[in-house]
Amino acid sequence: MKQVLKLTKAFIWEHKATYLVWVLLLGTQSLTLYLYDQTQVILGDTLLFSCLIIFSYTLVAFDRWQKKLRQLQLLQTNFSHELLPSSTSQVEILYQQIAEELEQKLVAELEHSRLKKQEMLEDFGIWLHQVKTPVSALDLLIQAQGNDPKMRAELFKVNEYLQLMLNYLRQQLDNSDLVFEQVALDKVIKEVLKKYALFFAQKGLRVEFIDLDTTTVTTDKKWLIFILEQLIFNAIKYTNTGTITFIFNGDHLAIKDTGIGIQSQDIPRVFEKGFTGYNGRQDQRASGLGLYLSQKVALKLGCKLELTSKVGQGTTVKIYFPKHYK
Numbered sequence: 001m002k003q004v005l006k007l008t009k010a011f012i013w014e015h016k017a018t019y020l021v022w023v024l025l026l027g028t029q030s031l032t033l034y035l036y037d038q039t040q041v042i043l044g045d046t047l048l049f050s051c052l053i054i055f056s057y058t059l060v061a062f063d064r065w066q067k068k069l070r071q072l073q074l075l076q077t078n079f080s081h082e083l084l085p086s087s088t089s090q091v092e093i094l095y096q097q098i099a100e101e102l103e104q105k106l107v108a109e110l111e112h113s114r115l116k117k118q119e120m121l122e123d124f125g126i127w128l129h130q131v132k133t134p135v136s137a138l139d140l141l142i143q144a145q146g147n148d149p150k151m152r153a154e155l156f157k158v159n160e161y162l163q164l165m166l167n168y169l170r171q172q173l174d175n176s177d178l179v180f181e182q183v184a185l186d187k188v189i190k191e192v193l194k195k196y197a198l199f200f201a202q203k204g205l206r207v208e209f210i211d212l213d214t215t216t217v218t219t220d221k222k223w224l225i226f227i228l229e230q231l232i233f234n235a236i237k238y239t240n241t242g243t244i245t246f247i248f249n250g251d252h253l254a255i256k257d258t259g260i261g262i263q264s265q266d267i268p269r270v271f272e273k274g275f276t277g278y279n280g281r282q283d284q285r286a287s288g289l290g291l292y293l294s295q296k297v298a299l300k301l302g303c304k305l306e307l308t309s310k311v312g313q314g315t316t317v318k319i320y321f322p323k324h325y326k
Contacts, residue, residue, distance in 0.1 A: 007066065007069075008062070011061075011065055011066075014065070015061065018057075022050070022054050025050075026050050029046060029050070030043060030046065030047065033046060149198065149202065152198065153198055153199065153202065156198065160229075160233065164230075164289060164290060164293070178220045178223065178300065178301070179220055179221075179222075180218055180219060180220055181218070181219075181220075181221060182216050182217075183216060183217055183218070183219055183221050184215070184216050185212055185215045185216065185217060185248060185253060186209060186212040186213060186215065188221065188224060188225060188228065189209075189212070189228060189246055191225065192225060192228045192229055192232055193207060193232065195229070196232060196233065196236055199236045200236065203236070203239070203240060203241070204241065205236065205239060205241070205242065205243065205244060206242070206243040206244070207243070207244055207246070208245040208246070209245075209246050210245065210246070211247060211248045212246060212247075212248050215248045217321045218321075218322065219301050219302075219303070219321065220301055223297050223300070224301070226293075226294075226297060227294045227297055227298055227303075227305075227319065228255075230290040230293065230294045231255050231294065231317050231319075232244070232255065233290070234290060234291070234315075234317075235255060235257040235259065235315070235317075238257070238259040238261075238279060239257045239258055239259035239260075239314070240259070240260070241258070242257070242258030242259070242314070243257075244256070244257045244258075245257075251320055251323060252320040252321065253318065253319045254316055254318045255316065255317050255318075255319075256315075256316040257314045257315055257316075258313070258314045259315060260311070260312065261309045261310050261311040261312055261313055261314055261315055262277060262278075262279060262307075262311070262315055263277065263278050263279075263311055264311075266278055267307060267308070267309060270291050270307055271291050271292055271294075271295040271305065271307075272288075272292060273288065273292045274288040274292070275288050275292075291305070291307075298319065301322075302321075302322040303319055303320055303321055303322065304319075304320040305317060305318065305319060305320075
């Protein structure tokens with residue numbers, strides 16, 4: 001009811017000139033009839049017919065005005081030429097032409113900006129691929145000179161950071177190459193763990209699986225592996241002794257470590273782009289992109305990441321899957 005009264009007041013205020021003219025004409029007509037000694041019946045009928053005409057006009061005009069107002073409100077969130085209300089005056093036609101011209105300029109500017117950004121990211125991607133070539137050559141040299149574990153570990157980290165940047169570029173370019181399929185969680189996790197076997201051996205970390213033997217989820221395997229790589233690498237990096245445990249519980253996979261933990265004030269921001277927190281500042285090599293990209297990819301997969309942690313006790317990251325598991 002309040003909304004109707006508010007709209008009615010706004011309508012009358014916008015059409016105040018019309019109603020003011022009506023009141024002046026009605027007053028002039030009534031005064032003329034009175035001066036010519038016309039009967040009260042004629043005066044009353046004149047007033048009645050005038051009120052009936054203005055009331056009918058108000059009903060029709062208010063309905064049209066309200067429809068136009070709704071169309072304009074819809075245009076605020078979704079501009080489209082088809083949603084533009086029909087013009088009833090030359091001024092409205094000009095306003096619509098100005099709006100259309102501004103929209104065309106905005107679309108052109110956005111497209112130009114998108115193309116420039118894509119060009120820059122593609123150039124950066126080429127550079128990253130070129131950097132990976134000498135890294136591969138270094139890998140061969142290390143193997144030829146005795147395969148030193150420490151050198152291999154450091155080179156592996158360089159490769160991981162390069163791969164992280166490549167995946168970041170793919171996200172920025174909005175490539176939607178998702179292929180959903182049934183994926184066995186234990187097999188995928190073991191595939192990632194095999195990749196990081198050297199680090200587990202160096203630190204003497206143990207691995208534990210709980211309720212993962214027959215668990216499958218519907219997801220994109222390649223991007224799920226990307227998420228697991230980031231989470232497992234973080235767990236290894238910040239865990240010096242103990243166990244990394246993988247638990248499937250109903251609708252989510254929990255990755256729990258016995259590492260140094262994350263300070264409570266840092267936890268709400270761990271998924272922010274570029275945020276490294278206290279641990280990252282101490283490490284001096286954190287990019288602040290791993291968890292950010294993992295959450296972004298997870299959302300594209302219909303998943304969600306949640307993180308809990310206590311300093312000195314460890315961190316648990318949960319991957320919530322859509323309800324297509326069995």
